[in-house]
Amino acid sequence: MEEIPHRAQLPRKRFSLRSSGERSIAHMDLDTFFVSVERLMDSRLNNRPILIGGTSDRGVVASCSYEARKFGVHSAMPMKMALEMCPEAVVIRGNSANYTKYSNLVTDVIKENVPAYEKSSIDEFYLDLTGMDRFFGCYQFASELRRQIMTETGLPISFGLSGNKTVSKVATGEAKPNNQMKIDFGSERPFLAPLSVRKIPMVGEKTYQTLRHLGVKRIHTVQDMPVEMMERVLGKHGRSIWEKARGVDTTPIIQYSERKSISTERTFDKDTIDVVKLESILMAMVENLAFQLRRGVKLTACITVKVRYSDFNTHTLQARIPYTAADHVLIPKAKELFKRLYDRRLLVRLIGVRMSHLVSGGHQMNLFEDNVEIQQLYQAMDKMRDKYGDRSVIRAAGMQARTIGRMTNPFNGDPPNLLANRRA
Structure with missing residues (x-):
């Protein structure tokens, strides 16, 4: 691990990326992000074990401090179990609006200084620094950027730098807490070799258990295995995991x-003023879009409702919201916007809903208020929809919406507006 270099002036966007076979990819991750935000607002929480999540016995841990992790606590654990393991922990319900605010502050700093970046979740970023070594080195640039983020936001952040996303992400994990690490070109395999196979992105609990049954615990074992064996055991993902274990990843930013x-x-085929019907269709639209977000492991921070009247005048209203993919958060907000837009004196020709400012992140942003039963309910409904179709499970209030439009896969590329407009 290298020392942080002397502070230098960050170059602004006055350069172009060079064409080179070697990439420089940094992965930045805000350390225990939710906990760090809470400590910014209340310094009495410093150095204490913190649990953030649902505060009832049925709640779930959304995030926990390093002090709590020493007791074996981890995210997604039932709050009751976490408190049994760490009874002296301070439990905080969490405020997703505050976390969204600080995530946007960090994003603004990165956007100002980096020509190409990917926001992979609310607290993780990949930066393409290829070609920036012509100034004073990619590692020094990343170090200065990290220092600037900490200075301007007060949040601790770690990063890993290497030639690809996989090695950089693993390096960030090894650098934590609140540190940085560079993996030189050609040293990817030796760096990865002694680590647990759980460190490889894509290796979840099921894959890990499969590899354990083969006697595979460390990455060096995967590196030495024939790729054909990995494909035979793990199917289509076998080759990708094998390549990542060897430090090979061509995934672009x-x-x-x-x-x-x-x-x-x-x-509508016939313009309507039936407010019950309009709200039913609106609810069905939001419910389906929320399902598509969860299926794509995405969160939205902005919802827009659109109403077009019979005279073709079109009005829209949007609201910024904390990152979420939960029906019970999005539906009330959409109904609120619709009520502010709707003019009962005019027939409605069209209604629409849009969810924007998307980031990756799954459902974790609602763990502060959800209990285990709500999470299990979403998982069960989504599983049935995946198997039997998007409309196989719907709210009773949304049953008047016979169709809500056909969706192409919204998370496999462009264009951004991916739900077809269909007449009903």
């Missing part, structure tokens, strides 16, 4: 854009 969105519209 997917440029982050807050304009990214999914949306749907419903145009």
